[in-house]
Amino acid sequence: MANPKYKTSRSKTRRRRSHLKLTPPQLVACSNKDCKELKLSHRVCPSCGTYNGRDYSSFLHIKLNYRKEKDSPGVNRSEVEL
Numbered sequence: 001m002a003n004p005k006y007k008t009s010r011s012k013t014r015r016r017r018s019h020l021k022l023t024p025p026q027l028v029a030c031s032n033k034d035c036k037e038l039k040l041s042h043r044v045c046p047s048c049g050t051y052n053g054r055d056y057s058s059f060l061h062i063k064l065n066y067r068k069e070k071d072s073p074g075v076n077r078s079e080v081e082l
């Protein structure tokens with residue numbers, strides 16, 4: 001198997017890793033005038049459950065249950081009903 005000829009220098013490693021940083025998520029205020037909570041853009045608001053003026057809060061409930069079942073061990077994903 002091919003091996004590197006030289007050890008990667010500390011400088012080279014640090015130059016490579018200078019680009020590995022996380023950026024904070026860009027949040028926007030919810031367009032629901034009763035809510036105005038900060039949320040991810042183009043996502044249903046997790047606080048009031050509206051998107052584009054329509055109520056999707058019942059779907060938020062389903063997604064939470066789905067995630068709970070997916071994380072628990074021994075559950076086949078194909079058996080989880082949405």
Ligand SMILES: [Zn+2]
Pocket residue numbers: 030031032035036037045046047048049050
């Ligand atoms: Zn909202």
